Amino acid sequence: MEVETLLHTKSKAEVAAAVRAASSNNTEHGLLEQIVDRVLATPKSLSDVDDDESLDWCQWLIAGGSTPEEFSQTVKHYDKATTCGLVWTENFVAYRCRTCGISPYLSLCTDCFQKGNHEGHDFIVFRSTAAMQRAQMLSSELNPNLNNSSSRGSNDPTSSSSTSSTSTPEQSAPPELFSIANGVMPRLFHRLIAYLRLVEARKLARAQQIHKNNMKPKKTPRPKTSPPQPVSLATAAAMMANTAVSPPPKGHKFIKLLQSFSDMGVAMRRVMTSTLTNPPVYKSLCGILNPEYERVGLQIPEHHQTFLEELVYWTVKREFPDDLKCLLLSLRTDTKYNEAFARAFITHYELISQSILKSSDPERLCKHIAAVSVQLFSNEKLAIAMVEQMQLLHLLLRILFDMIRSTAVPISSSSSPSSLLSSSGREEEISLESEVEANDISNNSCNSSAVLKVIDCDNDIIKNNYYWLIKSDLKELLSHGPVATKFFKDGQLLSTWFEFLTLLQGMNVNKFVKKGEPHIERESASYVGAFMAELVISATLMWTLVSHLKDCTTSDITRNFVRLCWKQLNEWYNYVKYPKGTISFHLPLHRYFSTFVRQGLQYQGMSLNDLLPNEDEFTPVVEQVLRLQVAYYGISTRLWARNGPSLVNQAEYYVSSLCCNSMVDADLFLLQVAAVKSPGVSENKFVEMVLREFGMTDVLSIRSLQEDSRPMMMTTQELEPEEQMTMLENCLIFLATLSSVRTNIGICDEDLMALEMSVLLCKSDKLHSELMEMRTERCGSDGQLKNFETVLAEIADFQAPRNMQQGMFTPKPRVWEEIYDPLYTLLRSSNRAEYQCSRDRYQDYVNRSKKMEKSGSSKNLWPPFRIPTSKPSFITDPGRILLSKAFMEVTFVILYHGVNTGILSELTLSLCIYMLELCTFVAERGEDLHSFLTEVKIANKEDGNDDDEMVSGGEDESNSESIVSLLLQLYTKLSESRKSYCLKPENDSSDDEMPSIIVDSRIGDGPIFIAKVLDKLAEKSEECRAYILSQIQRFQGDQQQSSQQELSTEEKEREERRRKAKERTLNWMNENAMKRPQIDAMEEDQDDSVTSESGGQQDGGENLLQQFQDHQCCICFEKLESKPNNPFGLMTHLSPCSILGYQRLRTPEGNGPFLKSIHSETLDEFLKYYVDFSIIQHVPLDPGFGAQLESCGHFIHQACFTGYMNSVKKAPPPSVPSSSDSKPVISFTYKEYTCPVCRQLGNSFLPIILNNLQVKSGSSNNVYTFGDISKLLKKRNNCPLSKAEKTAVDSFIKDMDACAKNNFETDLLKMLKDFVDDSPLVSSFLLTSHLRLALERQLKLSESVSNSSGASSSSSSFPSKKLSYMLPLIAAIKHQYKSLPLGYAKKLAQNWEMVCGKRNSNGKREVPTLLRDVETTLFHFILSVPLENGGVNVFNGVVQAVYNLRVVQVLAAICSQFSERERREISRIFPQSQFKLEQIMSLILRKLEGRPETTVDILNGADENGNHKNADIPETQFIENLVQSLLIPFLRTAAQLKLEIFRDQLQSFPETFSELVTYLQLGERKMSSANNVVTLNDSPKFCVDFLHWRNGENSDPVLEYEGVIGNWCSELIQSFGDSNGELPSVKNHWAAELLKSYLYIYDKPSLIRLPREYDTIFETYRKIKCGNCELVPSTPALCLVCGEVLCLNELCCFDLELKVSEVISHCQKKCGRGTGLFLSVLTSEILIVKEKEACIWGSIFLDSFCEEDLELRRGKPLFLCQERLDILQRNWIAQSFYKANLKWFQHRNFL
Secondary structure (H helix, E strand, O other), rough: HHHHHHHHOOOHHHHHHHHHHHHHHHOOOOOHHHHHHHHHHHHHEEEEEEEEOHHHHHHHHHHHOOHHHHHHHHHHHHHOOEEOOOOOOOOOOOOOOOOEEEEOOOOHHHHHHHHOOOOOEEEEEOOOOOHOOOOOOOOHEEOOOOOOOOOOOOOOOOOEEEOOOOOOOOOOOOOHHHHHHHHHHHHHHHHHHHHHHHHHHHHHHHHHHHHHHOOOOOOOOOOOOOOOOOOOOHHHHHHHHOOOOOOOOOOHHHHHHHHHHOOOOHHHHHHHHHHHOOHHHHHHHHHHOOOHHOOOOOOOOOOOHHHHHHHHHOOOOOOOOOOHHHHHHHHHHHHHHHHHHHHHHHHOHHHHHHHHHHHHOHHHHHHHHHHHHHHHHOHHHHHHHHHHOOOOHHEEEEEEEHHHHOEEEHHHHOOOOOEEEEOOOOHHHHOOHOOOOOOOOOOOOOOOOOOOEEEOOOHHHHOOOHHHHHHHHHHHHHHOHHHHHOOOHHHHHHHHHHHHHHHOOOOOOOOOOHHHHOOOOOOOOHHHHHHHHHHHHHHHHHHHHHOOOOOOOHHHHHHHHHHHHHHHHHHHHHHOOOOOOOOOOOOHHHHHHHHHHHHHHOOOOOOOOHHHHHHHHHHHHHHHHHHHHHHHHHHHHHOOHOOOHHHHHHHHHHHHHOOOOOOHHHHHHHHHHHHOOOOOOOHHHHHHHHHHHHHOOOOOOOHHHHHOOOOOOOOOOOOOOHHHHHHHHHHHHHHHHHHHOOOOOOOHHHHHHHHHHHHHHOOOOOOOHHHHHHHOOOHHHOHHHHOOOHHHHHHHHEEEEOOOOOEEEEEEEHHHHHOOOOHHHOOOOOOOOHHHHHHHHHHHHHHHHOOOOOOOOOOOOOOOOOOOOOOOOOOOOHHHHHHOHHHHHHHHHHHHHHHHHHOOOOOHHHHHHHHHHHHHHHHOOHHHHHOOEEEOOOHHHHHHHHOOOOOOOOOOOOOOHHHHHHHHHHHHHHHHOOOOOOOOOOOOOOOOOOOOOOOOOOOHHHHHHHHHHHHHHHHHHHHHHHHHHHHHHHHHHHHHHHHHHHHHHHHHHHHHHHHHHHHHHHHHHHHHHHHHHHHHHHHHHHHHHHHHHHHHHOOHHHHHHHHHOOOOOOOOOOOOOOOOOOEEEEEEEEEEHHHHHHHHOOOOOOOOOEEHHHHHHHHHHHHOOOOOOHHHOOOOOOOOEEEEEEEEEEEHHHHHHHHHHHHHHHHHOOOOOOOOOOOOOOOOOOOEEEEEOOOOOOEEEEEHHHHHHHOOOOOOOOOEEEEEHHHHHOOOOOOOOOOHHHHHHHHHHHHHHHHOOOOOOOHEEEEEHHHOOOOOHHHHHHHHHHHHHHHHHHHHHHHHHHHHHHHHHHHOOOOOOOOHHHHHHHHHHHHHHHHHOOOHHHHHHHHHHOOOOOOOOOOOOOOOHHOOOOHHHHHHHHOOOOOOOOOHHHHHHHHHHHHHHHHHHHHHHHHHOOHHHHHHHHHHHHHHOOHHHHHHHHHHHHHHHHHHHOOOOOOOOOOOOOOOOOOOOOHHHHHHHHHHHHHHHHHHHHHHHHHHHHOOOOOOOOHHHHHHHHOOOOOOOOOHHHOOOOOOOOOOOOOHOOOOOOOOOOOOOOHHHHHHHHHHHHHHHHHHHHHOOOOOHHHHHHHHHHHHHHHOOOOOOOOOOOOOOOHHHHHOOOOOOOOOOOOOOOEEEEOOOOHHHHHEEOOOOOOOOOOOOOOHHHHOOOOOEEEEEEEEEEOOOEEEEEOOOEEEEOOOOOOOOOOOOOOOOOOOOEEOHHHHHHHHHHHHHHOOHHOOOOOEOOOOOOO
16 A cells, blocks of 8 residues: 555554554555654754654554553563662752761662651752752662662662652563564664754754855943933833743753653663664664755764764754753663763763854853763763773863863962063073973973963952862762772873872962052952862862872872872973962862871871972971961951952862862871971971061071160061051960861861860850851762761750740850860951850859859969870871970060050960960979079160170079070969969869869860979979979069068058048938938828829729820920820821731631621622611621721821921932841832931821820719610710811821722722711721721731740730720721711611611611621721710720620520521420520520411521431530630630720730629629729529610519510511511521621631641642642642632743733732732742742751751751741731831732
8 A cells, every 4th residue: 555545444443453463464564664754854853853643643653553651651661670760850849868878979869758757867859950960870879778668779870869660670672562662763864863853954044145145143222311210110010921931942842752752661662772772774874974964064973873872963063052051961871872871972072162162152062961960970880881992081080181271370370470481590590482282291301491370260260160160070080999099000190190289380470569569559359269269179189189098008199199190390480489478278189298108107107208208308398388377367467468368268169178188187287297307407487487488587586675765666668566466466365276286187077076076166155057067078978977966965055046046056065165166266267256256155154153263263264275185196296396496486475565565465375385384294303494494584774785685593593594484484474373383282173262163174264374384394303393483482482571561551552442432431421311301291292193194093094194204206306295286196007907807707627717708698699688888887898997096106296297307308219228237128119218316118197186185084983874875876075186186087087998899899899989988987988997997907917926835824914004006096086977968977876776676677687786897897887986975884884785686696696596396495495494595595596486477487407408417406505605715705805905995904904704794794693893903703694694785774574685686686577577588488598697707716827737747838838839820839739728829930920911910919809908828838948928029937847956057958858837937927917027127128019
């Protein structure tokens, strides 16, 4: 059958089946080729490789008659892989378990990780970046000793993380299954390569055409207009959304098709890999290049032999696109393919390095390349094969060397000093023409005739770290032992490597700017590139190489490496010699030499003679390192300040935790080796060299004591006298550090880690993550993490966080007493401020612990310098330099000045004493301490003797001093009691004389440490003991004579002080006697004021008025007096609030609907049966509606406020605050301002109306009847206001209304459309809404505080009695309410009569009394009735009436839920009951349940299916408890309102039902409330006992409540009697449901429930689709109010019409009305949106150390912090986010 006929008459499945049958029968071999040619050669497929029809044909053909889905499942059935083989891309979520993973590169996908057992393991979860893109590592890298179910023990070297497999080893795929795939696959890869060639050819042709026509891209001239205005984020997002999203690149669908074949499993991958690595197939299909391509210059490397090699080539050319890269990586499960892929990658490695330099985004490209190379070179077996077969080490090193050498410049041109070259290199010989550069890398040797080069740190390659990819691959290779051994043994590689290091030697030279010279004007940031180059390339590979030299078997390698390193270093030094004052922090050759020498000495049993050259060659080279130390100390003490801050930054880098092991520690070890290289000889020379470099040779010589009248104050050309003192301290610090630090000479790893941690903790308390990040590390090595937690537990205590703090670690007491070392702290401190901070904390500890109470004063506490506890095992103790003659001379001079001149600092003296003490420990024999006894005669100038005269003890002692004698004198001088030192007897071990002198204790002042030195001297040598005793006797006579003279002088001074004290006492007593009458008069006045206050306690409003008037205006600072023309008020901020609408219906599951949802449904039903104006007046339209008010509490006059606002409007917009500013970033709009005192945001002015504040409690004996209150309502008694006061009130109420109206729901806008804005109904609705929001928010906030704090007492929820905005707010609303028209007052009086039981005479369909909201009703009456005269009695009367209504309302709701059987039983039993509650319920049942033919049956107890409820009659107590729980919310609101109005002084806020009704004085009998202190009745009270109708003294209570309840029930029945076209059954069912809603109990507003583990959130919500775009968001956000998942910052859900993102739209329309709380799922951050601003609040999820992990950078498991959640919830309920210390920014409708 012809191909065309077959294709047109058969379906794809039939064609594929026919082809498969033909292939299996070995007939029509060309049929498949013809069909494939026909499919892939259509005009559309030739022009578009992603043609959907062609791709679909390929899938059907390979399926061979089955559907593609069926074929895929069949192939996967034969997948025998034990690993998932997943390759992830950017932002993929992965896991890394350090406990299971043998390799540090082991990463697991989520599914594989969850299938394994990682309980208790140290793992992290992270989002991969491009650098982390990698196929998952082999499962054999999981530790087989651990119980990890995800490890299958696969031996496949390229396998990935394990997953389950459904196949068994016995199953294998039949060959006929892939018969068509074997034929189609080569054509598919050929089509892909042909397309890639075509694209490149077109690109070249277009470039040639442009070049031919000399067509350059034209630049559109910028119009000469004003600078463009900044575009908001929302506008930019809208512009981006309007622009068509760029489609995926051509070829993406085709590659995706190939990826789908690879995802079928190992069997299909084997088909693909056999095609990719088959040279004949490639040659037959792609061997000939299209001539047209050759004409445009397209060149394909001739060495390509397979599809794979050319695909790798195009991958490199196209800069590693994700789809092609992932396809090639996913096939690495085949071993042969993996090796072929590695060969192809290495073949194109040079092209890769060129691509990096040419790329427009080299950083991204390097990350993508590293994603491939790290997987290839981390496999040891594959790496060794590539090194041996393809000379991979030589290739990488050559590429790295060429890249870095391209940045190099001659030293003379790259360094600032012009005289860096030695005299041996004549300048005429140094030219670019004489530069010797051989083509072969082996001929690039450094010699004197060539120009020595150093890299230019300003080059882009160095600044942007383009070399890090090659370094990373080189490190990966050298981490394998066999590869490192080959490197060590290859002389050519070593020679190249040392020449490469020479390019880094001496980078970024700095020259000291002397005084008188201009400061550095322009500072370069090139030092960052220099440090990164040495750290990333040199140091990282140094530690990698040295890690393989662990024992004596590799000593020959170390010896040869050190020899070659020294040779290169010596040649460099002979060519380059930096003059004094010129330094570079970069000496990698010195550090390589130091590190490998230490390795040979410590681990390989070698000696210094085996590794070091002779002293004459060694010392000059090391001198450069010493000069660097001198410069560093000078920089740290600000002596190089003229060089600018860049040099300070370099010094900080030098000692930072990241660099110190590789830089300063290596330099110190080299200096320690130089100091002790030749014992007895080199020490003295070394000290002299140190003094010479620090410039202290002349200053610290004994000759200086005789030649200068003001010793140590010489002014030189370079340093001032103060600077000399600083350099003296620096010199001593360096010598002490060199002598005592054991970082590289004997301290064990655990002790070193403890010392390093103590340095960090002593500076300040640290987070666990800070300790991890700031720990010193050897680049690329994680070995120091082994004992991290163990050591941390030994030296630090964990301090649990409070509020928004995080968990901190504080040093234990033993740290201060045993570990804290000020010298090591100085070594690890980038500036002296950090050291001083540690000293201050040490001083605080000593004061708290009272360690110095018995032994001395803690005021003059000396630093606790530590005596080394370990001695070096492989070199001489460097502390022996302190026994040298040169140092003893220095010590003598310092002690002499300390005794005689007093110009030395305490640090200088303490360092000198410490090093003398160190000498006593270092000295092995008594003879070593003879220098302490040697006396020096200090001759005067007039004696004519200019030489220092050395005399022995006992001879001319008049002018002779020794170190011991000076110590004794210094001891007496520093002692507070001026006591002399007393040497203990030889056999006396008691500490009575000096209890603090304990060898192990390092806490003390100067005398204590001097005594330690003298005690140790006496202990070491009998000669020293005898000499000390003789010196003590010598000074006792002189001291006794001087002390007698001092005593006589002191006695005279003491007597004079006594006389003056007596005179002052007499004067003071006379003054008090004269002032006594005035004091008595003041006390009497104070008692009168207290009495008046206590007597007027009933008048809360007047007392509060006085409290307001005691404050001052924050502008004019005048007292707030009552001025009608200039009232005062509070600075306030208004914002919309809907918090109360988010109270959830209490259900067992805790997921009930929101209150606002229930009210919305109820409102819809109300609108069907009742008129709108009645609904507005009696039903809360929106429980969360209103304007929230916040006040900072500062007062201001209205006139001052107006002037302040005018100045704010004229002022320029505020600048964005710094990061340390805690105030919000405010974009000022109309009426917005900041408080002039506290800078809190405000937008309104709340006037304080004095007249409306003057309310009186009245007498408790006066009881207002309901008729009396009705008369008051009709009076319209309103206090007149001045024009200014009325304007202020009207403006404030207008602001509140505008704030609330701007956030109306759609249903409310529709309902209120027919009412004008000034309608009394709308105004009353708005006023009551504002009052409801303020009161209920105050109650909910107090409940939240009480619950979160766990307080059990009711006082914890008691509202604050301090001055607040509540009473002024109530006064303003009350005045505005009374200003409503008179007709509205009459209507309100009618409503009062209906509440009191009168029938509704109005024929309109008004809301029945029993269906009215009681709180709204209460607010209407309280705001309307005058309280100026009746006071609390009128208030209690109103509350009593509404309470009656609420009780009957609740009982009616309960009755409506009874079944027909229950109602019959209640009607039979309850009328005869002795309980009043049951009698009233029986009455309600009788009134509501009428005959069906005459009345409507309201009590429809059946459910929707007609099923009746349980017939069991509830007990009376159960009903009572239910009723009380339903009454408490209303009673709490009434009590809160009463407390705010009358400001009663209660001991605690009433909480229980009994307390509330007692405080509100409900019921017929009077409540006991003497002095307003609530007294409770212990007997039980029923809710109906507090019903009282107040219709007069002679009225019958029974007849009253029967009549009132009957009227209410009749009114309710009448409202449903007229069906108006509705079926009675429908109305009856709705009536029962509506009454049922009054039985609902709502929980306080709260955020959604969150799981304890953040991992649950992470795995759940990152996969949920957005409800708007129905896609899985790449950055999901979880609304913490409603639980909806949103797209955080994506354009898919961006509203183009409103130009607003989904998150902003959600919080504006659905949740919060402008205030939203969102959890960013991928970062754990809480995002707060507040109107126009937004901020990052922090996180409510903390790790096991109570730390945040924003952005999930550390990836530690996070857990919910309940304390933080409570704080967030309280801030949300209070809407007080502006008061928090947050950094706000303008969101502009887009985040």
